Amino acid sequence: MWTLPEPMLATPVADPALPEGWAAEPKWDGWRALLSWDARRLVLRSRKGTDLEPFFPELRSGTAQLPNATALDGELVVWDAAGRLAFERLQGRLQRRGEGAIRLAEQWPAHFVAFDLLRISGTDATRWTYRRRRAALEALFVDHRLTAPWALCPSTTDPATVHDWLTSWTAVGLEGVVYKRVDGAYEPSVRGWRKYKVRETEEAIVGAHTGSPAAPRTLLLGRYGTAGRLHYIGRSTTLPQASSRDLAPLLTPAPAGHPWTGWTFSAGWGTRETLHVTLVRPQLVVEVGVDVARDSAGRWRHPARWHRPRPDLTPTDVPRFAGGATG
CATH class of the missing domain: 2.40.50.140 (Nucleic acid-binding proteins)
Structure with missing residues (x-):
C-alpha cells in the first residue's frame, strides 16, 4: 500500500539570486502539510507527522474535486479580509475538533496551496523531475478545474519575477522563495531544495x-x-x-x-x-x-x-x- 513519504527539505541561502537550472516558488507563511486522497480516505499530515485531518473539515469537503490515489505537498494558509496571510488564524485549529473545527472553517477557511505532486491517479511521481511534476500538477488543476480549498502555488524560472515577489508580495505576508532544481527528483528528508527568507x-x-x-x-x-x-x-x-x-x-x-x-x-x-x-x-x-x-x-x-x-x-x-x- 502506498504511503506518504517524508517531506523534502530546503537549506537556507543568503543570496536571493535564482540559480541557472532552478525554478522558484513563493514561500508561504503557513503550515507545511502533505496530503493523500486514496479510496475515499483523506490523510493530512504535518511536517512533523501530526495528523491534521480532524482539524480541517473544509479540506475533506473539497476532496470530491480530486482524482483518486493522488498525493500533494503544500502549505495550509489562511487569508484575512484584506488579502494578507493570517498565520494566527491557524493557531487555534489543533485545539478544535468536530463542531468547533467546523465553526472555525466557516469563519476563517484554510486553503491548501499545492506546490509539488507526489502521486497522480495511482502513479508515484516522486522520481519524476521537477519539470515533469510541475507540468502534471498544473494539468491536475486545469483538467479537474480545482477551486477552493485548493490553490496552485506559482512557479517561475524568470529572475525578474522572483525579484517582484521579494519586493512586492512581502506586503501580504510572503516569507521568501524556495528554489528547486528543474531536473531534480523529490527526495524525502533530503535538503535538496534551497530557501531564501526576506x-x-x-x-x-x-x-x-x-x-x-x-x-x-x-x-x-x-x-x-x-x-x-x-x-x-x-x-x-x-x-x-x-x-x-x-x-x-x-x-x-x-x-x-x-x-x-x-x-x-x-x-x-x-x-x-x-x-x-x-x-x-x-x-x-x-x-x-x-x-x-x-x-x-x-x-x-x-x-x-x-x-x-x-x-x-x-x-x-x-x-x-x-x-x-x-x-
Missing part, C-alpha cells in the same frame, strides 16, 4: 530575558505605543555565549512598576509552556534580524536573530509600535 534588521527595547542575570539566554523585546505603553513584540533567538556575557552588564534589574509585571509569556506558537523570565529596566536598545511574518497584533511571529546591542540609542530612537492594538 529579512531585515530592526531596533527593539529589552524588557526581560530568560536565563540568569549573569548569562541571559534569550531577550524579550518591546516597543512603546503612541500612548506610552510598552508592547511586547517578540523574543530573540538564543544568544551566543560571548554576546550573553557582554550583554549582562548592560541589563539593569527592573524597578517597581515594570509595565510587564505579572505577565505570562508563552514559550512559542502552538505550546502551552510558559517562560520563566527576569524583568529588566526597559532602557537597552538592541538590533535584531527579523522576517516578514507577523501576527494580527503586529508582533514578530518568528524568533528575532541576535545582531548587536545599541547602547548608543535610547528607547525614544526606536520606532513606535504599529500593531493592531493601540496605546
Whole structure:
C-alpha cells in the first residue's frame, strides 16, 4: 500500500539570486502539510507527522474535486479580509475538533496551496523531475478545474519575477522563495531544495530575558505605543555565549512598576509552556534580524536573530509600535 513519504527539505541561502537550472516558488507563511486522497480516505499530515485531518473539515469537503490515489505537498494558509496571510488564524485549529473545527472553517477557511505532486491517479511521481511534476500538477488543476480549498502555488524560472515577489508580495505576508532544481527528483528528508527568507534588521527595547542575570539566554523585546505603553513584540533567538556575557552588564534589574509585571509569556506558537523570565529596566536598545511574518497584533511571529546591542540609542530612537492594538 502506498504511503506518504517524508517531506523534502530546503537549506537556507543568503543570496536571493535564482540559480541557472532552478525554478522558484513563493514561500508561504503557513503550515507545511502533505496530503493523500486514496479510496475515499483523506490523510493530512504535518511536517512533523501530526495528523491534521480532524482539524480541517473544509479540506475533506473539497476532496470530491480530486482524482483518486493522488498525493500533494503544500502549505495550509489562511487569508484575512484584506488579502494578507493570517498565520494566527491557524493557531487555534489543533485545539478544535468536530463542531468547533467546523465553526472555525466557516469563519476563517484554510486553503491548501499545492506546490509539488507526489502521486497522480495511482502513479508515484516522486522520481519524476521537477519539470515533469510541475507540468502534471498544473494539468491536475486545469483538467479537474480545482477551486477552493485548493490553490496552485506559482512557479517561475524568470529572475525578474522572483525579484517582484521579494519586493512586492512581502506586503501580504510572503516569507521568501524556495528554489528547486528543474531536473531534480523529490527526495524525502533530503535538503535538496534551497530557501531564501526576506529579512531585515530592526531596533527593539529589552524588557526581560530568560536565563540568569549573569548569562541571559534569550531577550524579550518591546516597543512603546503612541500612548506610552510598552508592547511586547517578540523574543530573540538564543544568544551566543560571548554576546550573553557582554550583554549582562548592560541589563539593569527592573524597578517597581515594570509595565510587564505579572505577565505570562508563552514559550512559542502552538505550546502551552510558559517562560520563566527576569524583568529588566526597559532602557537597552538592541538590533535584531527579523522576517516578514507577523501576527494580527503586529508582533514578530518568528524568533528575532541576535545582531548587536545599541547602547548608543535610547528607547525614544526606536520606532513606535504599529500593531493592531493601540496605546
